[in-house]
Amino acid sequence: MDDGLRRTSRPPEGANAAAHGAEASLSIRASDFELFGLPEQFAVDLARLDAKWKQLQGAAHPDRFATETAAAQRVAMQWAVRINEAYRRLKNPLARAAYLCSLHGVDLEAESNTAMPPAFLMQQMEWRDALSEAATLDAVDALADEVAASRDATLKSLQAQIDGAAHVDWRAVAGTVRGLMFVDRFMSDIDKRVDALS
Amino acid sequence: MALLQISEPGQAPDPHQRRIAVGIDLGTTHSLVAAVRHGVPECLPDEDGRAILPSAVRYTEGGGRQIGHAALAAQADDAENTVVSAKRFMGRTLADVAGHQRLPYRFVDQPGMVGVRTRDGVKTAVEVSAEILATLRFRAEDTFDDDLYGAVITVPAYFDDAQRQATKDAAQLAGLNVLRLINEPTAAAIAYGLDQGVEGLYAVYDLGGGTFDISLLRLARGVFEVVATGGDSALGGDDYDQRLASALLQRAGLKALEALSPRERRNVQTAARRGKEALSESTATTVSFEIDGQAHALEVTRAEFEAATAELTATTLRLLKRVLRDAKVSADAVQGVVMVGGSTRMPAVREAMATLFGRPPLTNLNPDEVVALGAAIQANALAGNTASGDLLLLDVTPLSLGLETMGGLVERVIERNSTIPTAKAQDFTTFKDGQTAMAVHVVQGERELVSECRSLARFELRGIPPMVAGAARIRVTFQVDADGLLSVGAKELTSGVEAAIVVKPSYGLTDEQVATMLKEGFATAESDMAARSLREAQVEAQRMVLATESALAADGDLLEAAERAAIDALVARVQATARDAGEPRAIEAAVEALAQGTEGFAAARMNRGIRDALAGRNVNEI
Numbered sequence: 001m002d003d004g005l006r007r008t009s010r011p012p013e014g015a016n017a018a019a020h021g022a023e024a025s026l027s028i029r030a031s032d033f034e035l036f037g038l039p040e041q042f043a044v045d046l047a048r049l050d051a052k053w054k055q056l057q058g059a060a061h062p063d064r065f066a067t068e069t070a071a072a073q074r075v076a077m078q079w080a081v082r083i084n085e086a087y088r089r090l091k092n093p094l095a096r097a098a099y100l101c102s103l104h105g106v107d108l109e110a111e112s113n114t115a116m117p118p119a120f121l122m123q124q125m126e127w128r129d130a131l132s133e134a135a136t137l138d139a140v141d142a143l144a145d146e147v148a149a150s151r152d153a154t155l156k157s158l159q160a161q162i163d164g165a166a167h168v169d170w171r172a173v174a175g176t177v178r179g180l181m182f183v184d185r186f187m188s189d190i191d192k193r194v195d196a197l198s
Numbered sequence: 199m200a201l202l203q204i205s206e207p208g209q210a211p212d213p214h215q216r217r218i219a220v221g222i223d224l225g226t227t228h229s230l231v232a233a234v235r236h237g238v239p240e241c242l243p244d245e246d247g248r249a250i251l252p253s254a255v256r257y258t259e260g261g262g263r264q265i266g267h268a269a270l271a272a273q274a275d276d277a278e279n280t281v282v283s284a285k286r287f288m289g290r291t292l293a294d295v296a297g298h299q300r301l302p303y304r305f306v307d308q309p310g311m312v313g314v315r316t317r318d319g320v321k322t323a324v325e326v327s328a329e330i331l332a333t334l335r336f337r338a339e340d341t342f343d344d345d346l347y348g349a350v351i352t353v354p355a356y357f358d359d360a361q362r363q364a365t366k367d368a369a370q371l372a373g374l375n376v377l378r379l380i381n382e383p384t385a386a387a388i389a390y391g392l393d394q395g396v397e398g399l400y401a402v403y404d405l406g407g408g409t410f411d412i413s414l415l416r417l418a419r420g421v422f423e424v425v426a427t428g429g430d431s432a433l434g435g436d437d438y439d440q441r442l443a444s445a446l447l448q449r450a451g452l453k454a455l456e457a458l459s460p461r462e463r464r465n466v467q468t469a470a471r472r473g474k475e476a477l478s479e480s481t482a483t484t485v486s487f488e489i490d491g492q493a494h495a496l497e498v499t500r501a502e503f504e505a506a507t508a509e510l511t512a513t514t515l516r517l518l519k520r521v522l523r524d525a526k527v528s529a530d531a532v533q534g535v536v537m538v539g540g541s542t543r544m545p546a547v548r549e550a551m552a553t554l555f556g557r558p559p560l561t562n563l564n565p566d567e568v569v570a571l572g573a574a575i576q577a578n579a580l581a582g583n584t585a586s587g588d589l590l591l592l593d594v595t596p597l598s599l600g601l602e603t604m605g606g607l608v609e610r611v612i613e614r615n616s617t618i619p620t621a622k623a624q625d626f627t628t629f630k631d632g633q634t635a636m637a638v639h640v641v642q643g644e645r646e647l648v649s650e651c652r653s654l655a656r657f658e659l660r661g662i663p664p665m666v667a668g669a670a671r672i673r674v675t676f677q678v679d680a681d682g683l684l685s686v687g688a689k690e691l692t693s694g695v696e697a698a699i700v701v702k703p704s705y706g707l708t709d710e711q712v713a714t715m716l717k718e719g720f721a722t723a724e725s726d727m728a729a730r731s732l733r734e735a736q737v738e739a740q741r742m743v744l745a746t747e748s749a750l751a752a753d754g755d756l757l758e759a760a761e762r763a764a765i766d767a768l769v770a771r772v773q774a775t776a777r778d779a780g781e782p783r784a785i786e787a788a789v790e791a792l793a794q795g796t797e798g799f800a801a802a803r804m805n806r807g808i809r810d811a812l813a814g815r816n817v818n819e820i
Contacts, residue, residue, distance in 0.1 A: 027805055027808065029541070037812050051717075055812065056811055057592060057806060058590055058811060059588060059804075059807040059808050059810065059811035060804060060811075061592070062619060062679070062680040063580060063590060063591060063680065065380065066348075066377050066378065066581070067580070067581060067582040067745060068745045068749065069742050069746055069792070069793060069796055069800065070790075070793040071793045071794070071796040071797045071799070071800040072745070072749065072803070072804075073805075074797070074800070075801050075804045077619050077680070077802040079804055079808065080619045081619050081620055081677070084616070084617045084618075084619065084620050085620070085622070086619070087617070088616065088617070088620075143739045182548075189734055193524070195520070197521075
């Protein structure tokens, strides 16, 4: 099919704000961190994030406006969408790191830039071999534990890269995030295998 | 289509008047309507004192209908014209309906949604469900001797976009103002008051007549979060009946269920259902039916029944464990299990839950009524009859939504279990030099191949200026509203060319189709279409005026004098038009002008609400 879709390499930023740009007020365009009243950094207090999310939705959710005017319902919908978008991004460490990169003008190039360090690629190959050889649920679980531990360690180093440095190298951060995206894809392959085995 | 109390011209309505809002459980085998009266939710009975309305509609000679018990009573004699379990056909094509060969209907495999040929013509599940909903609406209006403000209607958490849209269409056809579609398991948890009680994770196991749903809810201080959902929209008590019937026929050396006449098949299945129900109370029973004029009475023990249906119960357990895995929690992290649906009366199901979770499930509310009761509580809250902030439902999309890309692959745009309302955009580009059109194919499901997902809609973005391949930037935006319904837009960013659809035409009914169905003598619709639409426009106008006035009373200080005067003028125009105009279009135009003229005010009010929320004035920080 010649008129099919092809994904571009650049994910849209602030897509929702753009989609509703005409009606958006200044504060709906605030950054995710400003919206949630959280410091602009990688480390996030998840309990505080959850509490803020519920507070914001408590004020903005369309259910609060079921008896109100059409205008109020439209505004509620836009705000609730925006709050959920920010929440989703802040909650997920990878999305949060990628968002911080974009706030600092560095594009992740997740689709186009696949150059990874040789050591990283070697480990990926080892893991993939281990998964294809794993025949029992226990073996897959053991591999899942190993990958999860490696992921946790990388996330810790990501936090040091962003929050611990006087001058953050955002290109290096983007590289770390791309590597973590590979790891997440592999973890979903592990989940599929668990589904198949159980 | 709003229907609510309207005051006589010149008579001031009381803004504090209680609005009558009901919860409706539109079930596969039976439906109920409930409302909060004197602070307590209760199911509204019919004039014979029965709360349950069997979800059965019989089309009789002469264009008449029998709905509920009367239809069910005639089912065995007139199976072809008596539609039961219509919910299974909601938003489905024939190929989607598992085991349709075993059903006694003359199916019509039409595009969009499968129909059933009756003596009164081809009927879709939307029309059948509208008859049931209208019956419940009249029951509620008779009970309160008043019009309804609106209704919350429940759907299985697993329902996809087409099925939700079909449910909303049915409600529209029945003249109901839908305040919200909510998931059945969520309604059940509300009925148990779990939102008021202990914080934590709860599982809702809902095994109804035709659907199985499992939901994992996280409840914390007034907030209701659906963590994960799963299930099977074609597994329920009916399947247990069929398995038992098949097993008994085989044991007795009789014809297979599929080989029986429609009438005999119904008889045997009804007998099997009674047997199943008896076996929840006792350990043995007799199932009696007639085949080829010969009476059969077969003994069956609970153990035999459980052996014949063990596979079904095991399937529900497998789906339940999958939901736990999705949510990355173990069974012992779950603080309680709510049982919903008549099929959860089966001891084998209760025992399986107790074994898995290490605690007995919650069964003290009537499992048939629990969903309607919860919906009534939510309807009452949405209608503004309770102090605000009592209950906030944060729901999720049950299935991933995406687009077809090159090679028949799915690009996911909105992942399943995303909290709604939500919107997300994805950028795409052209594949060929000079390409001026792009096909957008919207699909729903978890598989990677388009052919294995459900097709929701197709549309084209045309008029893209010719460019080299890869130069165009096409942004496709998905938006899912608080009812879980999807709309999709596409825009080429360099030229500004746009296309958008509400995902409806390929599965749901267009507004024109609904209008046609109403005109073609939908039995319970009001006869005078013109009068009905004028009245609805007046009601909507009144509703908007009241809402605007209460907003002005609360936050009028946000407006400059000139802004206030402009809004007052728009309000006055709506009132004058609603009073004097004899046709709905003028009223609708005035209402729309009011909506647009108050957009800025609404945004300012929201900013204030958000600031208050962040300052912690509405909700105490945890």
